[in-house]
Amino acid sequence: MVSVLYSLSLWGALAQKEVVEPNILQEFQSMQIAEDKFQHFFNTANRYKDNSAYDWQAMVNKYHKDAQLINDSLSVLKYEIMQAQLFYDIGDFSKSVAIANELYDKWEAMDLESKRIILDLIDNNYAKLGLYDRQFEIRNKKRELGLSEKVVFYDIYSNLGLHRKAMDDYIKEMLKTVGEFDYYGQAEYHSNVGTYLFLDMSTPTALTYYKKAESFINIYLNDITRQKTEQEIEKGNLLKAIIQGNIGKCYALLKEFDLAIPLLETSIAALEEYNSGYSSNELMVNTLELSDCYLQKEKYDKAKNLLLKVVAPTNIENAIRRNGLLAAYFAKTSDYKSSVDYLKRNVRINDSLVKNESSMKKQQLAAVAGQEIEYSKKMMEEQKLDLDKSKIDLLAKEERINIVFISLIFTLLGFAGLVYAYIKSIKNQRLIENQKEIIEASLVEKDSLLKEIHHRVKNNLQMVSSLLSLQTKNTRSKAAIQALEEGKSRVKAMALIHQKLYQNEDLSVIEMQGYIESLINSVQSVYKKGGHNINIIIDAEGVELDIDRAIPFGLILNELVSNSFKYAFPDELRKDSGEKITIYLSKNAEKGYFEYSDNGVGLPDETDTNHNGSMGIRLMNRLVNQLQSTLNVDKTSEGVRYWFNFK
Known part of the structure; x- marks a missing residue:
């Protein structure tokens, strides 16, 4: 009897202890300082x-x-x-x-x-x-x-x-x-x-x-x-x-x-x-x-009970999945009216949110790809700065070592110092050779990394071009298709710049003669104008431009060549011979000159060649402004001529 009473009293004491023991929220309330409450809130395992x-x-x-x-x-x-x-x-x-x-x-x-x-x-x-x-x-x-x-x-x-x-x-x-x-x-x-x-x-x-x-x-x-x-x-x-x-x-x-x-x-x-x-x-x-x-x-019954627990799906996919399962449940239990109702809900979601979400994802994919490219460039620049700093620190350390050794040498006996100086000179020559090998290896690594960056930029731009192609296939509007094709052509022009860079030995400049020829081939394949026998004259031999000038120049040339292929030589006015496009580019230490002309039908009289003209004209004017110049247009008796100077 005593043991039973003792057990009951012990159980009561334990039960009382459990009752009075504060839970996590009560501990939070008992704290006086906001910082203590903050630490308790974020550092407590499973606070809920x-x-x-x-x-x-x-x-x-x-x-x-x-x-x-x-x-x-x-x-x-x-x-x-x-x-x-x-x-x-x-x-x-x-x-x-x-x-x-x-x-x-x-x-x-x-x-x-x-x-x-x-x-x-x-x-x-x-x-x-x-x-x-x-x-x-x-x-x-x-x-x-x-x-x-x-x-x-x-x-x-x-x-x-x-x-x-x-x-x-x-x-x-x-x-x-x-x-x-x-x-x-x-x-x-x-x-x-x-x-x-x-x-x-x-x-x-x-x-x-x-x-x-x-x-x-x-x-x-x-x-x-x-x-x-x-x-x-x-x-x-x-x-x-x-x-x-x-x-x-x-x-x-x-x-x-x-x-x-x-x-x-x-x-x-x-x-x-x-x-x-x-x-x-x-x-x-x-x-x-x-x-x-x-x-x-x-x-x-088990399936229905679980579906009723999911009252607020966290995203579109879960909402669609829940509606589909409820539709299947009601169909299997012969409640076809409810089944159709849930199927209609999914149709409404697909008609509204899903299409918008797909469009947003495409836009965000392009933005994220661009951000990754910029981030990769920044990382490369930081690594280059770290490498340069390491070189400077290494040279400074070597200089300090030399000073210490020289001080020790002059402290020793003259003859011993001369012998040691001779040995030290041999050692320094070896160190210089090793350092030269390290620097050369670092430069090779830098070139490889830069080529990889340009290769990845080109691949990402090709990804953007592919996205535009996919969008073209899903678009019925001729105007939209034409706009997408033009955008794809511009993206290809930029991708070609980066392709030329990582294929070059010199990563700082682009040889423009080969680039222009590749760009002409790319545009010609898009507009299927190979059968026109257009004589294209390119005079840019020996001209090299850095990437800051090459990209706007490539986009300008892309616009001009595309316009010539689309508008300058219509099929009803096609000549048997004499159709010609001339591209001239020169550059010396101080300034450069660019001229483009064709002998096609020329610009319509109502064409505005200033900043308020077509999108292509506005784009070219902005790109020429980047080159710190002004686009000039001459409507000749045969065709049209564009030209500008740049630094």
């Missing part, structure tokens, strides 16, 4: 374990209002950072990024950790909102602050649909950084590679990588030789849940539903436990995938 993000939001809003009332500006900043994080965790990405951008304007008053959190929030929100081209600025700011070593693009390319390119860049960047015994890093690496393959529809290969990732995360979690914090354990369990869900999705795509269902169920349960309070895309995708498996296994 006991209270939802909405409970936290109400409490943080109260403290924020109190800090505003007493004009405590530093505390207000801390609470606003927490508010931005809470909106992100809830899934209101527009509100979160709006607050984070306002905080970005108050940059100077913040410590480095607060800046890191704000930059991460803006970066993540832009990814969720599909504003991929704006992530570059934020990532570059992180690099400038020392929060990251370099700017990466692979996740952005994956979001834009280029999963293979993203995977290749990711492997190239990350494979050398993951240690052999970094089991969590190995798991994350293989999981990410698997995801790129999965998105690229290479499901069997993706499954292989996911299983490797699962093996590494199990080793990490079961490794008792390494002490892990609670936050590290929860982080590992969350990654394991994501990996298991991905394996389940692979099995579902391979129609192995009996293998997929238990993995997806386990993943969903773990995500709800270790990711509670967050707006989790993985949880939503896994739930939709599991409901699809139940539909395939004809377990309709």
Whole structure:
């Protein structure tokens, strides 16, 4: 009887202890200083374990209002950072990024950790909102602050649909950084590679990588030789849940539903436990995938219950998937009216958002490609400056060494000093030879890197040209097709510049005779004018231009030649012979001269050759202005003549 009473009293004491023990939010409330609350909020593993993000939001809003009332500006900043994080965790990405951008304007008053959190929030929100081209600025700011070593693009390319390119860049960047015994890093690496393959529809290969990732995360979690914090354990369990869900999705795509269902169920349960309070895309995708498996296994009630849990899809793909599954459910349960209703919802989404999103992604892909090119150029310039600085430091160090040795030599006996000086001179000659070899090797490496940059620029411009070609195929308007073809021709003219640069021995200039001939061939192939027997005279032998002059010059020439092929020699006025285009370019140390003429039908009388003319005329005038000159046009009796001087 005594033992029973003792057990009951002990149970009561333990129960009382559990009741009075504060949870994470209560600990947050008990703190007096905003900085302590800030550290507790961001450093606590799974802060939403006991209270939802909405409970936290109400409490943080109260403290924020109190800090505003007493004009405590530093505390207000801390609470606003927490508010931005809470909106992100809830899934209101527009509100979160709006607050984070306002905080970005108050940059100077913040410590480095607060800046890191704000930059991460803006970066993540832009990814969720599909504003991929704006992530570059934020990532570059992180690099400038020392929060990251370099700017990466692979996740952005994956979001834009280029999963293979993203995977290749990711492997190239990350494979050398993951240690052999970094089991969590190995798991994350293989999981990410698997995801790129999965998105690229290479499901069997993706499954292989996911299983490797699962093996590494199990080793990490079961490794008792390494002490892990609670936050590290929860982080590992969350990654394991994501990996298991991905394996389940692979099995579902391979129609192995009996293998997929238990993995997806386990993943969903773990995500709800270790990711509670967050707006989790993985949880939503896994739930939709599991409901699809139940539909395939004809377990309709389970499928419906899961679909009803997905009340607010985080993106268009999830919304379309949910509507499609609900349509399938109602069709299988003979409620055809509801099935048709959900199918119509998908039709409306596809007619509006999907087309707009596809157009935006094309624009952002071009912008991101351009940003990567500029970033690569900047990295090359920084590496060159570091190399130059290393050379200067090496020479200065060598000079100091020489001074020290000379001082020692003059301190020693004269005869011994002479002998030592002779030996030292031999050593210096060897050092100079070695240094010369190092410098020559560095110069060769620099040339190789510059050629690679121009090669990548050319490839990216070809990618833009391909995008324009794809757009042309999807366009019916003749005016739009003509505008796209003209844009593609201009892009090719710029790509040809970079091609000539990386093919040249001298990377600083372009030999214009060969470039003009290649450009003429390119334009001639576009407009199919080879049968006109047009006599094209090119006089630019020995002229070389740097890239700053060659690009506007190439675009000007592209416009002129295109106009001649399109308009100067119409089929109804075609001559048997005598059709001629003349291109003359000269350049000396001080100035240059360019002249272009054809003997075609000439310009119409109403043509405005000033800045208010056609787009081609306006473009040429702006390009000539870049060359610090003015475009002159003469309407001759036969054809037209363009000319200008440049420095």
